[in-house]
Every structure is written in C-alpha cells, then in structure tokens.
Amino acid sequence: MTGTTQDDYTDVYARRVRGMTTSEIRALFAVASRPEVVSLAGGSPYIAALPLDAVGEMLGRLGSDHGTVSLQYGIGQGTVDLRERICEVMALSGIHGASPDDVVVTVGGQQALDLLARLFLDPGDVVLAEGPSYVGALGVFQAAQAQVHHVPMDDEGLIPAALEEAIAAVTRSGRRAKFLYTIPTFQNPAGVTLSEERREQVLDICERAGLLVVEDDPYGMLSFEGDAPLPLRARRREGVFYVSTFSKTFAPGLRVGWILAPHAVREKLVMMSEANVLCPSAFAQAAVTQYLTTMPWREQVKSYREIYRERRDALLTAMRDLMPAGTTWTNPTGGLFVWVTLPEGLDSKAMMPRAIAARVAYVPGTGFYADGTGTGNMRLNFSFSSPERLREGVRRLSGVMEQELAMRAVFGAAAGHPHHRRRGNAAADAPGPDLA
C-alpha cells in the first residue's frame, strides 16, 4: 500500500497556509492554562472586575426586550447607534469630529486588521511594523502573503531615523511598502509609547514616502500616569486608519472593534466585511451600545487603570528584587505588557520547558517577530494575575533564568547560538487567545 500522511488535502491547500504547523511551544502553552501555573503569557483583561451582575441583567434584557432586533441580522457597517457611541469614545481619546459614517464596526480589532490587509496588500507587498509587534497582526499579514519589515524601537517608541532607513531599504530592494502598522500607545508587546515629538516625525516621514499608517490603539485608554499622547489619527485626518476595540475597555468575549477610515475607502471596507462576516454580531453590538449608554463605563475604565497600575508596580518591583543581573525591561506607563531583554546568551524559546516545569509561563520574543528574531526577549503580562501571583511568577521565572544561566556557563558561549534555527513562525511561538 502507499503511505498516508493523515491529511488527504495536502495537495489542495492554498500557498498561504503552507508552513502552518503545530510547535513545541504551543504544546507547552497547553500546560500554561492549568491553574498550577502562574501565567504571565496571556493578554487577557481582568474581566472579574466588571460589575458582572449588572452586565448579566443587561444582556438578559437585550434578549427578552429587544430580541427581534438583537438576534436578527444587522448591516455590514454596524449599527448607527453603536457608531455614534464609538465617535464619542474616540473624542475622549482626542479624535474629534469623526463621522459615524466613516466608522466600520468589526469583529474585534483583529477583523479590522484583516480587512485592511485585504484592502491594501498584494502578495509580496511589504508592511513596515515595529519590532517587536503584535502577533495577531503578523498572522494577518502572513495570510495576505505580505512581508513584514520590522523597524526598531527604543524607550520612546519607533525610532524615526530607523523608519526612514527601512523605507529606503524596501525601495532599494524594488518592493513596495504599502503601510506602516503601528501600536503607538502602550505597545504590545513592548509596553513603550511613541513620544509626542516622534508622533509628528513619524507622520511626516510616512506622508513624504506616500506610506499609509494603520494605527492600532487598543490600550490608549489604559494610561497609568495622566492621559496618553494624542493618537496619530487626531493629528492627521488623511492617510491614517485608526483601529480600536472594546476588548480591553469592556469585554473581549463580545468581539467588537472598529476602523475609522478616510471617507473614500469606507465603502470598500464595508463590502469586504460583508464578504467576510456578512455583518458583525447584532447582539454584541447592542450589548456594547447598552453598556456605553446605561452603565458607568468611564468609571470602570478608571478602575481598570488603577488595578493595572497596581499590578504593573507589583511586577516591576518583583523584577527589580529578583531578576538576575543583566536582565533589563521596559517601564510601561499603561497597557498590559512588559518587554524583557534577557541576560546575554539566554534563549527564551529554549528556556520554555524549564519554565513550564517550574510552573511559570511567558511568551518568547520570537512570537512577536516575523523573521525568527527575539530569542533574547520575552513578554510578560500584568493585567490578569493578582499582585501576589505576579510576584510568585517572577520568583519562579528568576529561578529558571538562574538555572539556565548556569547551564549556559557550563557549555560555553557556543551553547547560546543554536545552528538549527527554524524560519520565523510567530504564531507558533505565541499562545492562543484563550490563555489567561
């Protein structure tokens, strides 16, 4: 008999899914979801802080009192009610005068990114993105068969000179960069924020180069120290696509996000969204609209800021107290994440099994680069665990790093540079969205 691959569809798959494989790291994340493990790996907001009784009652009424609408199909662009509320939310972030006509409601921020990729990217096109960048966006760009060119950051976010160099390098290579994908505020995974001064510089550079800007702003409202800098979209009406979500300010389970797009392309986005999902969930949109209209959501966001600030402080204090010498990290002033640079020679991916054995989990830096770099980094989340758990997680992680350092010392410098590095596969090195 001939052999079997247990997959009869191998010859039929589209080119864009080739190379999608399971991975050792994914196997390790399966353990990370157990309660015995302190997970610093997820990106989940602390939903337990919501007034769940009141929210539950509201959701019940949406079915019983408004079911004929909330359980019916809706329109592709999203309800007018919600789009009006979204414009109010954006005004709080400093984006004034946006028209509900120019808002497209999406299934989370993720669908917004997918629509923009479908709208602008041909196979082989280049997307510029911060290095490191959000794994979910890298997956969208990969599915669009685009290439991601990472642009380095420092403590003030994207480095303008590096952006100019990257644009020039792409042009020299004869390819076309279509847009800059950026999370300027409380960046995922780096936790840094693009400074006021650089915001103007980055916009000027992109404008000169004819480069669109996709501004992803899920965390802008979660500032711990005063208000965040104004979004890029608040500074330029044209050429900037603003994407955000209610996943971090209300509930990721509802999957409601949006795009604010320049007028000319909005209709195309709506048509593509209809081809993609027909319409966003009418029930979820009604839930968000009700939440924004009838519940004290601004106070809730304030409460999240306080909870996350306390947790960030707990994490950073524990790191200062416990992390091995040579470890450095960013100092986020908002958002959910800290980006850690490991002491010379440590490999966050190779260290993962040891961490899981010690019952602590993080995301290796390779999950945030399209090109396989990032072995010397990891992302830690502070939004989900209590301050005590965070400290315990850092204690375990520090022990793991000490052991790994000792091992590297025994086997010498050569041990830090594995020869069989697989090509970048960010999604395989990051957990699924369900990991807390």
Place this chain on the structure above:
Amino acid sequence: MVLAGGLSYERDVSLRSGRRVLDALKAVGVHAEMHDADVSLLPALQADPPDAVVIALHGATGEDGSLRGVLDLCGIPYVGCDARASRLAWDKPSAKSMLREAGIPTPDWVALPHDRFSELGAVAVLDRIVDRLGLPLMVKPAQGGSGLGAAVVREDTDLPPAMVGCFAYDSTALVEKFVPGKDVAVSIIDLGNGPEALPIVEIVPRDGVYDYAARYTAGLTTWHAPARLDAEVAAQVAETALAAHKALGLRDLSRVDLIVAEDGSPQVLGINVSPGMTETSLLPLAAQAAGLDLGNILATLVTRAVARA
C-alpha cells in the same frame, strides 16, 4: 475512566489521545469518562471507583510508574504494565541497559546528568563522547517523549546547544550513536493469547526530522503501514520488538520504536508504555493496517485489566 491531561509537556497530545480513546470505547458500548490527573482525581476515584482505568497520559505522570503506583494503592486496575516496568521503560538509559543485557540490539550510548558536566568540565566530557561514539549523535532527554528536547548532532559545534536544549527538558541527557536507516514503530498488543506485533509502521518525515511538528501536524509525515521492508527483515523487526516488550516485563500494550539500519538489522531506540492514540499516532495506524478496531482492542484490554483485580 480514561486519564488524560496532566502537567507534562505532552499535555496537549495526551488530551487528544484521551479523547480518541474515549470515543473508541464509547463506539463499542463501553461506558467511559475522561478525567485529568489533578487534585480532583483521588476524590473522584474514591466517590465512584471505575471498573478500570485507561491511562492516556503521556510524559512523566503517565509513564514514570508513579501514577500506576497510586492506582495500585487505590486498588483500581488499569490497562498496561505495572509501576515497576513502567518506571524502567520510561527511563531510557535503564531500558537500554536491560535490553542490552537481554541481547537486544540498541545503539551505543552514554547518559549523563548536567551536574557531571559542571563538575568535570563540559568540553572535556563532550570531547570524550565524540571520540567514543563518533558523529553524528542523537541527543535526547533521558526521560520524555514526542521528540521534545531531542536533536541530531552532525557537527561537534552543534553539540553544546543540543545539550542545553535537552537539559531544558530533563536533568539527564542520553547521548546516543546516530544510526542512519528507516524509522519504524512496532505496536504490541496482548488480547489474551500473549503479546503479538501489529503491522510495522514506517515513518518518513517530509523534512527528514521526526520532531514534534512532524509528529503532530497532519501532512508533514508519511506513514507506511505495513512498512516497506523485505519479509525477512520485517519478521526480524517484529521479533526484536516482541523480545524488547518481554525483556522489560511489559503488559497489555506497548510501542517499540526502532531503526532499521541500511544492512537490514533492527536496533531498538525506545519503548513507550503509554503509546500515543492521536489521529497521527502510530498504534492506531498499526491497528487499522491490521484490520482491527481500536475500540475493540481497548475494550478487550479493559476486560483483561478488570479480570486482574
């Protein structure tokens, strides 16, 4: 009760194995439930003791014998070998020693804990290993499965990173002479007439390496069942696998992984007392090639376990 999950690196694989075992048992009319090996297990066993347990746990919890010991304490029968045999098979250096004593071929090896490298100096020890065993080498955790932490070392400069990668999974590394040849697996079952070998499965990973991704991503590996071997060679492979199963004192079922060298001689690489049962696992493929139903096999093994109680 089907036990699956656990906190080992193979949790995900185990959950898939457990689900497959559960479905197969249900399909032949056996009432079964899946349970994780966590703090709720012992109270559950006490509150409603099952007639027997099928262990679909992979990694230490399922295979180092300890959980079998706990089931013995609870007086609950289980499918598979006893705690002692499980412990010996799980620890690859122990298993290899027993195989060699029984005259069963297995590649030359050395097993060393990481402490020995720090005490004696890694460079000196690694040099001796390369001198003695030659290149290429296979480095793998002394305990563990699914290819996790394993690496083929073709150049001596690849050895230190392979050791560090391996020690991330286990405190002891098994360094083995790499034998080029065909990778095959022989599943052994005993339905009451003594252990018998199922058709040999030949493993051909697309990218040449049978690592975690190649094992569990459908499409990355081609399996031939029965293996493309001469009848004489196949008979010798099956005989060697059966001898290994018996030498380690195993029971009910096991999977013996072997390499068939270019001259047709088989060598045993490892023995699994809790073989994978996923869609891409080898024992179910072998059963299918033999025209046997996985559910019927498992149901018979459950009946045998109950009879032992």
